[in-house]
Amino acid sequence: xxxxxVEKLTKEYGDVVALENVSFExxxxxxxxxxxxxxxxSTMLRCVNGLTEPTSGGIYLDGEPISxxxxxxxxxxxxxxxVEGVSAYLNALTGSLDRVSVLTSxxxxxxxxxxxxxxxxxxxxxxxxxxxxRVSQMSGGQQQRVGIARGLVQDxxxxxxxxxxxxxxxxxxETVMGYLKKAxxxxxxxxxxxxxxxxxxxxxxxxFIGLRDGEKLFDVGRDELTPDLIDELYGDVETVGxxxxxxxxxxxxxxxxxxxxxxxx
Amino acid sequence: xxxxxxxDWSLTEYxxxxxxxxxxxxxxxxxxxxxxxxxxxxxxxxLVGVGVVFGAxxxxxxxxxxxxxxxxxxxxxxxxIGESPYFPPGELVIPFVGLSVPFVxxxxxxxxxxxxxxxxxxxxxxxxxxxxxxxxxxxxGITIVPGAMFATLAVAxxxxxxxxxxxxxxxxxxxxxxxxxxxxxxxxxTMSLIRAIPGLVWFLILIPLAGVTTFxxxxxxxxxxxxxxxxxxxxxxxxxxxxxxxGIRSTGASKAQxxxxxxxxxxxRQFIAWIAFDLEHNVRAAIGLGxxxxxxxxxELYTQRQLFRYTDMMxxxxxxxxxxxxxxxxxxxxxxxxxxEETESETGVLEAFVTVPQKIVSSTLGRRERP
Numbered sequence: 001x002x003x004x005x006v007e008k009l010t011k012e013y014g015d016v017v018a019l020e021n022v023s024f025e026x027x028x029x030x031x032x033x034x035x036x037x038x039x040x041x042s043t044m045l046r047c048v049n050g051l052t053e054p055t056s057g058g059i060y061l062d063g064e065p066i067s068x069x070x071x072x073x074x075x076x077x078x079x080x081x082x083v084e085g086v087s088a089y090l091n092a093l094t095g096s097l098d099r100v101s102v103l104t105s106x107x108x109x110x111x112x113x114x115x116x117x118x119x120x121x122x123x124x125x126x127x128x129x130x131x132x133x134r135v136s137q138m139s140g141g142q143q144q145r146v147g148i149a150r151g152l153v154q155d156x157x158x159x160x161x162x163x164x165x166x167x168x169x170x171x172x173x174e175t176v177m178g179y180l181k182k183a184x185x186x187x188x189x190x191x192x193x194x195x196x197x198x199x200x201x202x203x204x205x206x207x208f209i210g211l212r213d214g215e216k217l218f219d220v221g222r223d224e225l226t227p228d229l230i231d232e233l234y235g236d237v238e239t240v241g242x243x244x245x246x247x248x249x250x251x252x253x254x255x256x257x258x259x260x261x262x263x264x265x
Numbered sequence: 266x267x268x269x270x271x272x273d274w275s276l277t278e279y280x281x282x283x284x285x286x287x288x289x290x291x292x293x294x295x296x297x298x299x300x301x302x303x304x305x306x307x308x309x310x311x312l313v314g315v316g317v318v319f320g321a322x323x324x325x326x327x328x329x330x331x332x333x334x335x336x337x338x339x340x341x342x343x344x345x346i347g348e349s350p351y352f353p354p355g356e357l358v359i360p361f362v363g364l365s366v367p368f369v370x371x372x373x374x375x376x377x378x379x380x381x382x383x384x385x386x387x388x389x390x391x392x393x394x395x396x397x398x399x400x401x402x403x404x405x406g407i408t409i410v411p412g413a414m415f416a417t418l419a420v421a422x423x424x425x426x427x428x429x430x431x432x433x434x435x436x437x438x439x440x441x442x443x444x445x446x447x448x449x450x451x452x453x454x455t456m457s458l459i460r461a462i463p464g465l466v467w468f469l470i471l472i473p474l475a476g477v478t479t480f481x482x483x484x485x486x487x488x489x490x491x492x493x494x495x496x497x498x499x500x501x502x503x504x505x506x507x508x509x510x511x512g513i514r515s516t517g518a519s520k521a522q523x524x525x526x527x528x529x530x531x532x533x534r535q536f537i538a539w540i541a542f543d544l545e546h547n548v549r550a551a552i553g554l555g556x557x558x559x560x561x562x563x564x565e566l567y568t569q570r571q572l573f574r575y576t577d578m579m580x581x582x583x584x585x586x587x588x589x590x591x592x593x594x595x596x597x598x599x600x601x602x603x604x605x606e607e608t609e610s611e612t613g614v615l616e617a618f619v620t621v622p623q624k625i626v627s628s629t630l631g632r633r634e635r636p
Binding site: 073075077080094150 | 525526533
């Protein structure tokens with residue numbers, strides 16, 4: 001387990017301020033970034049992963065500053081970002097690229113450990129039987145699980161996921177989130193996941209960081225996430241159902257489990 | 266008012282040189298008449314010019330109707346009768362019925378194919394392929410002597426395989442995603458230069474290097490492949506998406522790993538499809554290069570032309586059709602298999618064979634359309 005500390009992070013794209021002075025700390029938790037589209041969730045994750053260079057501020061993993069893409073930070077993308085033409089196994093194996101030379105990786109001469117690790121990761125996400133299947137022939141949910149497996153093969157200290165279930169149907173979304181949580185728990189990895197479906201976030205998250213217009217609105221634990229906070233984050237329109245206790249969000253993953261009940265737990 | 270009497274007519278008025286009145290309408294009519302007169306004069310001048318050039322051309326090529334008339338019987342002879350006609354007459358025996366109908370004697374073609382070893386010959390004695398790989402313990406051993414058709418195929422295969430790594434190198438280095446902007450143009454320009462010169466001319470240029478041989482033909486195809494296949498690779502690389510590249514980058518992979526895993530992996534199938542297309546094109550180019558000395562079926566056709574042995578020429582042409590047509594069909598099948606998601610129009614069997622001559626010419630001259 002490890003600690004991610006984000007300190008006064010600011011990111012500007014020209015005149016547009018995507019993130020402004022955001023600080024938080026996540027330790028050994030399954031943390032969720034909440035916020036509307038454009039609130040800065042993706043930018044935050046991309047900065048932590050090193051795909052985007054922050055304008056100012058610091059990112060620390062277990063106390064040491066990090067920058068650039070690195071193997072101990074795994075990333076799961078909304079659009080999977082897998083190599084579609086090859087098998088799930090080879091995609092998972094790309095998680096080990098940082099540990100081997102170019103030639104080794106091209107010839108697939110990775111150690112047996114790495115290869116078994118790839119299959120282990122696929123087993124964790126329930127895809128061991130499909131390991132030899134080409135990714136392009138898999139469903140969106142399965143592809144995303146391969147993405148999780150790739151992240152696990154990196155043997156990360158921190159797992160990031162940028163809207164991992166935004167393009168999935170509710171049932172698949174629940175499955176994928178379940179596997180993501182399981183992966184993080186089984187491998188003792190701190191996770192930071194951005195989501196826009198409040199009910200899913202409330203069900204899986206242990207800590208909630210709300211972003212609005214690039215600024216941190218709240219940073220609360222499970223017990224402190226109230227419908228009022230959600231209202232403030234999204235404005236009134238989207239959470240009418242939530243406040244009434246009759247959530248009709250299409251991403252409602254469990255008919256019997258009402259969103260308000262989840263939150264009040 | 267309507268109609269005119271002969272006395273009315275005047276030449277100067279007709280051509281528009283004589284005014285017929287003062288009103289604007291009358292003046293306009295005169296003006297229009299003069300304009301059309303000028304147009305007629307120019308047309309006449311043009312026709313006379315074309316006539317003169319045409320006449321001079323006929324004179325220069327020794328055009329003579331008399332020659333056509335005297336030679337006509339000889340032409341017919343070359344077609345079906347004579348010593349070695351294009352279509353040697355024979356009979357087609359209908360089995361069981363005992364009837365036979367006059368038809369082209371394919372035996373004559375076959376005889377020449379065997380005699381000149383256009384396909385391949387199997388000789389007894391020696392060891393397989395003459396390489397001494399299999400000692401003749403239990404049998405006398407055979408030697409396979411590949412014929413002209415396989416020489417052509419070998420030129421294409423050797424040239425393609427030699428050019429492939431170069432094409433991959435130039436193709437990847439030309440991509441702006443791999444090599445930053447001004448520098449990738451060095452590679453781009455090299456490929457453009459190669460493509461600007463047709464394969465036929467590359468053969469001529471390379472003659473001092475390896476003679477008028479199949480070897481030179483293969484080298485010409487190698488150079489040609491570098492330019493064309495490389496360009497196709499570059500085009501393909503322009504269309505890759507950023508997602509997988511970011512995916513691989515996020516794992517902490519090095520730049521040298523991002524290129525093969527994030528980029529090339531996206532276009533691997535397309536690359537194989539282009540290689541199949543290029544091989545097909547190169548077989549046609551090898552036939553064309555044979556006609557100017559590059560060996561194989563092309564050279565055989567050229568030799569028989571010089572000897573005026575029409576049956577033998579036709580035998581070569583039949584094999585050329587078979588070779589180029591079947592290679593195209595095979596390549597097409599491979600490509601449509603690889604591009605399962607895309608709509609690839611499949612060439613029909615008949616079309617593949619009918620279009621052979623036109624495609625041989627365009628392949629040899631380096632003009633190739635994207636399929």
